[in-house]
Amino acid sequence: MSFQAVVVRKHDHGHCAQHEQVEDSALPEGEVLVNITHSTINYKDGLAITGKAPVVRSFPLVVGIDFAGTVKESSSGDFKTGDAVVLNGWGVGETHWGGLAQRARVKSDWLIPLADGLTSWQAMAIGTAGYTAMLCVLALEEQGVAQGGDILVTGATGGVGSIAISLLSKRGFTVTASSGKPAQADYLKALGASEIIDRATLSSPGKPIAKERWAGVVDTVGGATLANACAATRYGGVVAACGMAQSLDFPGSVAPFILRGVTLAGVDSVYCPKPKRLAAWQQLARELDLDHLNTIAKEIGLGEVIAAATDIVEGRLRGRVVVDVNR
The missing domain is CATH 3.90.180.10 (Medium-chain alcohol dehydrogenases, catalytic domain)
Incomplete structure (x- = not known):
């Protein structure tokens, strides 16, 4: 055959x-x-x-x-x-x-x-991107980011970003979406984003530490964007990093980590232990607005x-x- x-x-x-x-x-x-x-x-x-x-x-x-x-x-x-x-x-x-x-x-x-409640089509509409988004959301909450906080999602129109916005907004977070596609603003707001910012505001080298804004970040792009997101994260905040669409580099400073106690949490979906991936998929089936x-x-x-x-x-x-x- x-x-x-x-x-x-x-x-x-x-x-x-x-x-x-x-x-x-x-x-x-x-x-x-x-x-x-x-x-x-x-x-x-x-x-x-x-x-x-x-x-x-x-x-x-x-x-x-x-x-x-x-x-x-x-x-x-x-x-x-x-x-x-x-x-x-x-x-x-x-x-x-x-x-x-x-x-x-x-x-x-x-x-x-x-997972119960999902079809195979829905499972692949979620896919590794959505499963990674759930792992990022769990990383924020496990590190103590309280519901209702302001969360930045970079690469917002991509698969991880789109599903992260849906999950975070449903959990009561206020989500700001970073995107280079202004024509997609209505799409991002329909998923639950409260504000859209131009990715250009984050994608160039910035200051080692900036005005506090985010309680948490889901970053899918790396590079200067990740460094700037860390620089603007509030005291005790958490940045979940899972992608490198902009760059594998991290042209940042230790300042957010040693002056504000910011946590940079790496999120790996490829070799994530089976119990954790099962839990993530079960939560996706229960919580994601299908x-x-x-x-x-x-x-x-x-x-x-x-x-x-x-x-x-x-x-x-x-x-x-x-x-x-x-x-």
């Missing part, structure tokens, strides 16, 4: 991504074979497909760091045929064949059950993935992109 997939192959001048037919026999080892129904495109997938960053570590590789579907075969006692499952991270789509395909074979430990997903996400077919990857890397996409792998 064979299946359709987006495959990255290496050549003399770099690598290229193709939508092609793959034999089942080529699938890597793993205890569970999954028939995928939906996947998604994250920023990391865009980098992997376009080659803008060395995300792919092994060739040839089926890309895609997320998928949802049903178990076709399992040698693990944790899952049986017909179980609805979700996968995020664990190096899938980087070192192990991933989810932008109609089938995947993976380790049992990498899978979690689809109606917002119809605003945040759009759907494409597998054959449209390569073009969409370029769009997401170049900042032309808003929110989330769900991939119906059978379309």
Whole structure:
């Protein structure tokens, strides 16, 4: 048997991504074979497909760091045929064949059950981006940021930013969205943002410490934006950092940390322990306004993935992109 997939192959001048037919026999080892129904495109997938960053570590590789579907075969006692499952991270789509395909074979430990109340489409409309957003929200609250505080969300029209705004506003926080897309102001306000600021106010080098403004920050872009967000965080505030869309650099100062007791909390979604990721998904199913997903996400077919990857890397996409792998 064979299946359709987006495959990255290496050549003399770099690598290229193709939508092609793959034999089942080529699938890597793993205890569970999954028939995928939906996947998604994250920023990391865009980098992997376009080659803008060395995300792919092994060739040839089926890309895609997320998928949802049903178990076709399992040698693990944790899952049986017909179980609805979700996968995020664990190096899938980087070192192990991933989810932008109609089938995947993976380790049992990498899978979690689809949370009650979610469809596979909704799970992928959330995806790694939304799951990361929930981890950021939990990091703020675990570090003591009280509900009702002023929270800055950077990269606000992206997947993490969009879902973070929805989650934070529903929890009673006052959310300021930083975006370089003024035309998307109505979209951000519909998700719960109270104020929109131009990302240019944060994206250039700033002062080591600035006027206190934010009780907490969800930062998806890194670079000068992250440094400026830290500089304007209030005494005892928390900055959850989860992305590097602007830069991997941190051109900042220790001043916010030693003068205001600001906490910089790193948020990793790829290797997050299973109990924590299960808790995050369960809270997403309970707390996220699922109606917002119809605003945040759009759907494409597998054959449209390569073009969409370029769009997401170049900042032309808003929110989330769900991939119906059978379309």
